[in-house]
Amino acid sequence: MGEKIVIFDTTLRDGEQSPGASMNVEEKLRVAKQLEKLNVDVIEAGFPMASDGDFEAVEAISKAIEGCEIAALARADITDIDRAWGAVRYAKRPRIHTFIATSDIHLRHKLKKTREQVLEDVVRAVSHAKGYTENVEFSTEDATRSDLEYLCRVIEVAIEAGATTINIPDTVGYTIPSEFSRIIRTIKERVPNIDKATISVHCHNDLGLAVANSLAAIESGARQAECTINGIGERAGNASLEEIVMTIRVRKDLLDFYTDIHTEQIFPVSRLVSTITGMVVQPNKAVVGTNAFAHEAGIHQDGILKEKTTYEIMTPESVGIPKSSLVLGKHSGRHAFREKLGELGYELSSAELDVAFKRFKKVADQKKVVYDEDIMTIVEDEIFRVPDKYKLININVQSGTVTIPTATVQMEVDGKLVQDAGFGDGPVDAALKTIQHITNSKSRLVRFAVAAITGGTDAQGEVTVGIEEDGQTTIGQGASTDIIIASAKAYINALNKLEYRKKRLQGL
Ligand code: KIV
Numbered sequence: 001m002g003e004k005i006v007i008f009d010t011t012l013r014d015g016e017q018s019p020g021a022s023m024n025v026e027e028k029l030r031v032a033k034q035l036e037k038l039n040v041d042v043i044e045a046g047f048p049m050a051s052d053g054d055f056e057a058v059e060a061i062s063k064a065i066e067g068c069e070i071a072a073l074a075r076a077d078i079t080d081i082d083r084a085w086g087a088v089r090y091a092k093r094p095r096i097h098t099f100i101a102t103s104d105i106h107l108r109h110k111l112k113k114t115r116e117q118v119l120e121d122v123v124r125a126v127s128h129a130k131g132y133t134e135n136v137e138f139s140t141e142d143a144t145r146s147d148l149e150y151l152c153r154v155i156e157v158a159i160e161a162g163a164t165t166i167n168i169p170d171t172v173g174y175t176i177p178s179e180f181s182r183i184i185r186t187i188k189e190r191v192p193n194i195d196k197a198t199i200s201v202h203c204h205n206d207l208g209l210a211v212a213n214s215l216a217a218i219e220s221g222a223r224q225a226e227c228t229i230n231g232i233g234e235r236a237g238n239a240s241l242e243e244i245v246m247t248i249r250v251r252k253d254l255l256d257f258y259t260d261i262h263t264e265q266i267f268p269v270s271r272l273v274s275t276i277t278g279m280v281v282q283p284n285k286a287v288v289g290t291n292a293f294a295h296e297a298g299i300h301q302d303g304i305l306k307e308k309t310t311y312e313i314m315t316p317e318s319v320g321i322p323k324s325s326l327v328l329g330k331h332s333g334r335h336a337f338r339e340k341l342g343e344l345g346y347e348l349s350s351a352e353l354d355v356a357f358k359r360f361k362k363v364a365d366q367k368k369v370v371y372d373e374d375i376m377t378i379v380e381d382e383i384f385r386v387p388d389k390y391k392l393i394n395i396n397v398q399s400g401t402v403t404i405p406t407a408t409v410q411m412e413v414d415g416k417l418v419q420d421a422g423f424g425d426g427p428v429d430a431a432l433k434t435i436q437h438i439t440n441s442k443s444r445l446v447r448f449a450v451a452a453i454t455g456g457t458d459a460q461g462e463v464t465v466g467i468e469e470d471g472q473t474t475i476g477q478g479a480s481t482d483i484i485i486a487s488a489k490a491y492i493n494a495l496n497k498l499e500y501r502k503k504r505l506q507g508l
């Protein structure tokens, strides 16, 4: 079985730093609950100094989650650490994660500090955090571009001051596996008190090597891996949790380690993160992409039918992909629907179930078969929406080769019926412009993406819309068998989220 690798999930902190991936407090709580089911060891819930929203999310997650350690990030700065503790102190097992850069590039250009000054900051910060909790992690930002001798000195000093986990980030995704192995081995050899701390790694994916580098570090002595669901994160993202975990599991013949991850929860959490952030998982993404278990070539299909292991190194069920993708139809009843929801990781109250079931019946009337993906979209659409200021009542759009695309839209704004009509460059443009006119929104569209959730011309289309106003970005989603309706719903969802966020910022 070998040694345990601690899985530190930073989807809610580094993952949320992906451009456009911001989540509100409720959404973060939903992801945290799913991460608890996945059984990650540590959830990094946010960076409380970064914003009031981050503070609130860390506090809420600390209060709600009991099965995982909760970490809060702070710069190596007293005010930051106080703020982090203020949010994470409610956790059953809190962790303060403090960091400072150690590379000369960062010291010279960003921090404008000498190496000696940084050493002093490390001691001050770690000792201060230690005053709050035994569980202190210290990160040497940009470690892989730091002078190795200095890096070892910083680590030694941090452990002396009380750090129990030392994280070695490849902040800019610069290292390669052989070099990273050497760095970890050198730290183990040269830092005299290294046995008093767990070595952690945190790899970014700028050269597509984040998972390979993390695994190389584990083979060289790291015992904690920092990672995110679907590999989301700053720039090209972080090491993907599902890839690290499944490699350790599938190649246990070579990697004498284990994790406590409940791997059958991987797919539900991947889908949830993708839905909430609007970051679509690429079809050929390892482990969780829609093509990850699809066999196209005749020779492969023949092999799979004869013996699965010919072309499958892990089963779809082992990562939580439901056995068959074709399940419910218009004759399916409430009982089967509830069972399916359970399989997909949803626990709904009976009132919520009523709402979702009604919509399911509508979809089932329009489509011959209702796939798992359709059901997940129905639940997201009907149940987990933010309180609506704007509601779509009716929409009609005319377009064609000779008609100027025209939309007539009826909406409820704060419960009052409002209607308008407008033109556009195409049917979607006409619909969105008319909605913008009705809501008087000053926001601008920063993202528009359409995906067919399932195959066939009767597929449900899922539209993702990103809008921005005064530096606030929100992502909205909408689904329908009609792409214009899906677009209108997605846009209205983004507008509702924006209104909701504005209210929260005003403390309402
Ligand atoms: O990439 C990085 O260096 C980080 C640290 C804050 C751990 O995210």
Ligand code: ZN
Binding pocket: 014, 169, 171, 202, 204, 234
């Ligand atoms: Zn990072």
